[in-house]
Amino acid sequence: MTPSNSPAADFPDPRVTANIPAAGAVLWRYAADGAVEIALVHRLKYDDWSLPKGKLDPGETPVVAAVREVAEETGIRSRLGRYLGHVTYPVTGHRKIKRVDYWAAQILDGHFESNAEVDVLQWHRVDGLMDALSYPMDRHIVRNFLRLPPDTATMLLVRHAKAGRRERFSGPDDERPLEKAGRAQAAGLVPNLIGFGATEIHSAPPLRCVQTVTPLAEKLGVDIELEPQFSEAGYAAAPDAARKRIRDLVSDHAVPVICSQGKVIPDLLAWWAEKDGVTLPAARNRKGSVWVLSVQQGRLVAADHLDRALNPTDIPR
Structure with missing residues (x-):
């Protein structure tokens, strides 16, 4: 990866x-x-x-x-x-x-x-x-x-997997499900997120977000806690609430996974990185990609983006 x-x-x-x-x-x-x-x-x-x-x-x-x-x-x-x-x-x-x-x-x-x-x-x-x-x-x-203290807390921020085009789905957008490729992405995320010690799961309410982390929840035997602050609508209405919530979820005893959306993750991370003086790597934040966030004593100290190499057919370049 x-x-x-x-x-x-x-x-x-x-x-x-x-x-x-x-x-x-x-x-x-x-x-x-x-x-x-x-x-x-x-x-x-x-x-x-x-x-x-x-x-x-x-x-x-x-x-x-x-x-x-x-x-x-x-x-x-x-x-x-x-x-x-x-x-x-x-x-x-x-x-x-x-x-x-x-x-x-x-x-x-x-x-x-x-x-x-x-x-x-x-x-x-x-x-x-x-x-x-x-x-x-x-x-x-x-x-x-x-270069950094070893005992950083880890948080895994996931953009939901592929769910087709919005204009091609006739129902409410929050009910748009994962497509076949997205379901494969969701299954592929499981061993990788477990590799970082994932223990608890939080998700924005849209179905495609919940479905992205459902295979992981089933593997771990845990429930998915819905987090309206991390949906596009919830974040647009109250960004400060989402910013407080993501920091509150940092834990020295658990590794939370948060599944969110494309119009939330870049702005949320840019705010956190600027606040704590971290330079974010260039990233396209594609569907099914993961940010591995390292936090030490409440401060973001590193952010690594995992994208195409989540696909096991890719060879690292």
Whole structure:
């Protein structure tokens, strides 16, 4: 999954496009004394120390792959948070370029056991961590991680999936349902939103918004709370109420998903970003896309946009 604010990749040859997508994470935890520790893995095949990562399986997105690879290499189940950028490098012996997208990842549960790929996992404090890593590219990702506090709260802001054209629907617009492509988008969102630890769901009342998050609600076994402030009509009537509500929904103990509409999300995010001094990446806010918002002590500190790469048939570029 390639957020639209990805830093420029360092291609060995600008004429060569990355054609092996991969994903990984900076897996972190708090030590008993409150210090941050980061997991490094030792890979037998390469005799190196690196961040957990691996290639995408067919039909995967980078988000899903990052969570899976962390679990396979470390035995630890995690949830993703802030996007940390990507690195690119040539694959030895092939005219191919690998691209690895990285996220911060917080531990949920599990424990390490030696496996076919990784024989040792070590937790390192920041001091000495850079010297322990085998590759400069991993150091670059860790530096991105350390630029902000690790324990950011996550909020997922979703634009509803495809619902056809308004002029082609004869009923009230709020009753316009998802079309076939939109239903596929809604189903595809489920594993990606779960990858960020989604726990609760809020939606503007229009049917197409509710239907976008219904598969996720069914998967999680939770109800959808209707939020009129996040509909186009509700936002136009009382934007300050929506701005207060989205900030009130930030939680250190839950990961809320909010489904809203195209005339709400850009203005709502522009207000929040300006208020807290965050530069938003360029984004088209297409239907079915997701904003991953990172909040620390009530302040928006990062906003990553996930668009076409939510489609598992897309290869990150």
